[in-house]
Amino acid sequence: MANETTAIQPSREQDFPEWYQQIITAADLAENSEVRGCMVIKPWGYGLWERIQQPLDRMFKETGHENAYFPLFIPLSYLEKEAAHVEGFAKECAVVTHHRLEVGPEGKLIPSGPLNEPLIVRPTSETIIGAAYARWVQSYRDLPILINQWANVVRWEMRPRLFLRTAEFLWQEGHTAHENAAEAVAETEKMLEVYERFAREYLALPVLTGEKSESERFPGAVRTLCIEAMVQDRKAVQAGTSHYLGQNFSKASGIQFANRNNQPEYAYTTSWGVSTRLIGTLLMAHGDDNGIVLPPKVAPSQxxxxxxxxxxxxxxxxxxxxxxxxxxxxxxxxxxxxxxxxxxxxxxxxxxxxxxxxxxxxxxxxxxxxxxxxxxxxxxxxxxxxxxxxxxxxxxxxxxxx
RNA sequence: CGGAGUGUAGCUUAGCUUGGUAGAGCGCCUGGUUUGGGACCAGGAGGUCGUAGGUUCAAAUCCUAUCACUCCGACCA
The missing domain is CATH 3.40.50.800 (Anticodon-binding domain)
Structure with a gap:
């Protein structure tokens, strides 16, 4: 112990993935749950998330958005509405099929009361929010709708890593609907700028912005913009995305309105999100062989x-x-x-x-x-x-x- | 879902080949000495050895089954 010069073993150079696990333990940020792929976020880690949430939430409101909350459960049939979306998320969906437990022969609890239609736990909320927007939008006068929600989502990952990839994670998802494409594209770009500014000013991450190729695009999106952060193993981490969805989801969900010529038209929508992956990115970008390093603006205690x-x-x-x-x-x-x-x-x-x-x-x-x-x-x-x-x-x- | 591996104290693990009373480090508790760069000494608590079955006088150890988890491949904020 007397000879050790650094607090974290192994060093970043020796074994970067293992170092990453060790700094999280050493900083008491989070731990793996008994449920595979899920994490317990401990106070120091959650404090960090709160310091990320607060300024972001303020920035969203400054750009005209309001918070709302939509359900955790989504009818299975909703996912089927957008073909690319199905393909993208079907492989990693948690499905709820029953609504009750009964005590079985050996005292074991057995699911009973099958649901008429299975529910999926949201992997993202485009479909269920789209259904709500379809009810809310009648006229161009109802647009734009600018809403954000802070929520948890589930994507059944086979290969979890704390904060970077977990089956359940915390995030925010903004969902907006507009009367024309130009306005929706502008919104998509504006929110990417918000993410970029937040990453630079609060997380001290010199992110690169760009557009994803077709293969990396969000399932169902027309364009996917992203911020990418460079971390110390010389890789880039996708730290936030902003999608222009065109009319794909409005057609799937029936978000239709009377335009200025009194003609029916499908709305143009966007969605954008950042998640607890921001924490993982921050750790990998700034951490050293003595532990994590926090920029003052997001440190729970400065x-x-x-x-x-x-x-x-x-x-x-x-x-x-x-x-x-x-x-x-x-x-x-x-x-x-x-x-x-x-x-x-x-x-x-x-x-x-x-x-x-x-x-x-x-x-x-x-x-x-x-x-x-x-x-x-x-x-x-x-x-x-x-x-x-x-x-x-x-x-x-x-x-x-x- | 393919390939490999591991289940022993809160955590990390030794012991298994060659069966014979369950060991250590960290952490925790108590007392004392300490404290300006990760303290030390003494004592103490804590274990259905993943689960079920089999072989045996005797199983953590050998056999079978089962469950769980981890790692490597394809997916992803």
Whole structure:
């Protein structure tokens, strides 16, 4: 242990996929569930998702969208309506066939009460949202419809990897309907720009934008635009997609309206989404051999204060100073929000606590001990340079370095 | 769905070839010493060895069946 220079074994160079698993464990982000392909997202990982959701949700609303919620279950027949869509998703659908359990001979529970029509668990919601839009749209005056939903979806993956590919994952899916193609294409491009801006400004991912080839296109789409992020194993990860669906789904779902000439016309629709894969992408792009590395804007805690209390005497004074500093820091703002400051008072040696937060990718670690109290200084460790002690800096500290 | 492999404590695993009282590390609990870069010592709790059957005086170990999971191929946000 004394000779190890990095916290994560193996290193990225030695075995990248294994390293990826290890940083997730080390940072306590998530774990595999007993159900194959599903994951338990732990507080630090879910906090990260919340920090992704909040700005994105704001950006969606700034671009005129509203949130709504559509059902988890989709009638099987809906999936059959769009031929390419069927082909794309049929192979990975979870199907619900019964609505009841009965106690069998040996105390085992046996499904009973077969459903008239089986339901699929949504792999995506174009069809069921399309059915709703068909009811809502009568006239060009009802358009556009600009709706987003935050939801979970299920795609029965045979080869899961935490955050990157899981059978169930969290995402947002925007679904819009427009009266003409140009407006729908513009919407598709606009939301891709939102994704690109979010990736660059919040996740610090220099993504490339582009259009998918026919073979990689979303099943049923006319055009699929995407953001691709480069990660450290020299691969590109598809981190977000925006689809122009043309009239394919409106014809399948019957989203028809009276246009400005009072002629019946099918709407032009789009859909766009990002998922918890963004977290996996972030980890693979920024992580190092000491754990994950979080950009300050999405770190659940941006600063961790670690009281260093070698002796019983003076402990109360150190804790008090830490509390005071935390309160001061929380009054500072970053991005128009209070700094997220955590005080680590766990009963654990200081060195171990420091490593915990390095592995969790916290941007700044502040350590305060008795000597600092006497000198009026604090130690600051920058997460991105995980090793080496930095010189004490005098209080008050500023947040400029963020 | 094709090919390979593995099931032993919360986690990682040794033991299996050659059958003979279930072992370790990490983690957890208690006490003490510690604490400015991942602490140490002592003690302690924790196991239907995946499941069912068979062989045997005796099975984690050998045989059969079964279930589950993992890895490699085709799909995918």
């Amino acid at each position: 600063i961790v204060i670690i009281p260093v209390t070698p002796k019983e005497e003076g402990r109360a004074a150190v804790l008090e100073a830490c509390e005071k500093l935390a309160t001061e820091l929380r009054q500072l703002q970053l991005d128009g929000e209070p700094l997220r400051v955590r005080l680590d008072t766990r009963d654990k040696p200081g060195g171990a606590k420091g490593w915990d937060w390095i592995k969790k990718g916290v941007p700044l670690r502040v350590e305060i001990g008795p000597r600092d109290l006497a000198a009026g200084t604090v130690f600051v460790g920058v997460g991105i340079r995980a090793s080496r002690r930095r010189p004490p800096i005098p209080r008050p500290i500023s947040c400029n370095r963020l």
